[in-house]
Structure formats: structure tokens, C-alpha cells
Amino acid sequence: MLIILLGPPGAGKGTQAERIVIKYQLAYISTGDILRGAVREQTNLGRKAKQYMDQGQLVPDELVVAIVKDRLADPDCAEGALLDGFPRTVVQADFLEKALPEIGIKIGKVLSIEVAEEELIERLTGRRVCSECGANFHLKFKPPKVRNVCDLCGGDLYQRDDDTLETVKERLEVYKKQTEPLIAFYEEKGILSPIDGNQDIEAVNDQINIILEKI
Numbered sequence: 001m002l003i004i005l006l007g008p009p010g011a012g013k014g015t016q017a018e019r020i021v022i023k024y025q026l027a028y029i030s031t032g033d034i035l036r037g038a039v040r041e042q043t044n045l046g047r048k049a050k051q052y053m054d055q056g057q058l059v060p061d062e063l064v065v066a067i068v069k070d071r072l073a074d075p076d077c078a079e080g081a082l083l084d085g086f087p088r089t090v091v092q093a094d095f096l097e098k099a100l101p102e103i104g105i106k107i108g109k110v111l112s113i114e115v116a117e118e119e120l121i122e123r124l125t126g127r128r129v130c131s132e133c134g135a136n137f138h139l140k141f142k143p144p145k146v147r148n149v150c151d152l153c154g155g156d157l158y159q160r161d162d163d164t165l166e167t168v169k170e171r172l173e174v175y176k177k178q179t180e181p182l183i184a185f186y187e188e189k190g191i192l193s194p195i196d197g198n199q200d201i202e203a204v205n206d207q208i209n210i211i212l213e214k215i
């Protein structure tokens, strides 16, 4: 079964994903993490993707669809997976609709995490990420025990290139235009569950668990 995490930049998709994959033993697919890995390794894909990511734009559908297609074919996805940040356009959602029957898995739930815009800006500009294990922190809402050091693995924390105020504003606009229509898309299919993301991390996680335990 596939679980999809939908929501604007900074909604807490990655933060909740860390918990969901452990509790429900799901393979984790974050297109953002895969793309950042490709940028770091300076692969062909990384070079193409970087120009879009740095400007807060979406990477072209055909590149992202190819990544997800490959990843879903991995053995750890046979029972299902958690998708974070995919699909993000109607084209990507249509791809999934067509591909899933062939792979033999279904979408169990689309969790749509909703958060007020001012809060998103504060969350993104204060975010810090571990350069070793990818764990998320926040200067104010989830500070590491030691400044700039990951609690989990001791790695250095860094600020993402696209977490500057200017790029954050662009990413929020792109979300409204290109990704928000997916809320209605999945609502129509009867598999959308809205999550109130304006609460603390544990309270958001509790809401998600109530929904996932029912499916």
C-alpha cells in the first residue's frame, strides 16, 4: 500500500515521515531528498535539477516520474511505500494512477498536511538539516541539543539552499498553482485525509496515527 504525504513546503512532511516509516515499516521515497542527493553527487540528473530547485521551481515532470518509477521497482517497495513530495502536479498524479495497477499496489491514503502561510515561512527559514543522516531540526521549534550538531548521528547541520526567504516565497506560490489542485483530485477519489498541521510535532503525529491505524 502507498501512503502519500501532500502539503506545502514546510508543512512537516519530512518530519512526520521519519516517524511514519519506523512505526509502519514502510519504504521511504522523498523526491526532494533523492534530487538533493543527485545535486551533491553532481550527476547528470543533479545538474539538470539544480537550476530549478535553486529558484524554487518544480523539476520537470519527466525527470521526477523516471526517479519514482525506478525507486518503486526496488524490492523494499514491494509491500508499499511512503511518498513524500510526490506527486506534485496533476501529470505526476496521472502517472501514478496508470503505473500502480501494473506494479500491483494501491494508494491507501493521501495525508494532506495544512499549515498557515506565516507559520510555513518561519518553519522553513529556521530549518536546519543533518548533512549525514538528513534529520530535520529547527532553531526554535526543534533545536538540536548541541548547536549545529545532529542529535541522532553527530553530523553537522546545514541550511538548505532553497530555504532563503525569497526562494521560500516562490516555492509557496508554485505550491498553490501546481500542487494544491491535487487536494481536489484525491478528495474526489475518496482517499484524502486533511491533517491540521498547525500543532506541535507530536500532536500532528497523533492525528496521522489515528488515520493510519484504521486502514
Ligand code: AP5
Pocket: 007, 008, 009, 010, 011, 012, 013, 014, 015, 016, 031, 032, 033, 035, 052, 053, 056, 057, 058, 059, 060, 061, 064, 084, 085, 086, 087, 088, 092, 123, 124, 126, 127, 128, 136, 137, 138, 139, 141, 142, 162, 171, 197, 198, 199, 200, 201, 202, 204
Ligand atoms: P522538497 O524537499 O520536497 O521540499 P518541499 O516540498 O518544499 O518541502 P520541505 O522539505 O521544505 O518541507 P517539509 O514539509 O518536508 O517540512 P519539514 O518536515 O522539513 O522539494 C525540494 C525541491 O525539489 C522542490 O522545490 C522541487 O524543486 C524539487 N522537487 C521535489 N519533489 C518534486 C516533484 N515531485 N516534482 C517536481 N519537483 C520536485 O519541516 C520544516 C521545518 O519545520 C523543520 O525545521 C521542522 O523541524 C519544523 N517543523 C515540522 N513540523 C513542525 C511542527 N508541527 N511545529 C513546529 N515546527 C515544525
Ligand code: MG
Pocket: 013, 014, 015, 032
Ligand atoms: Mg521535506
Ligand code: ZN
Pocket: 130, 131, 132, 133, 134, 135, 150, 151, 152, 153, 154, 155
Ligand atoms: Zn544526523
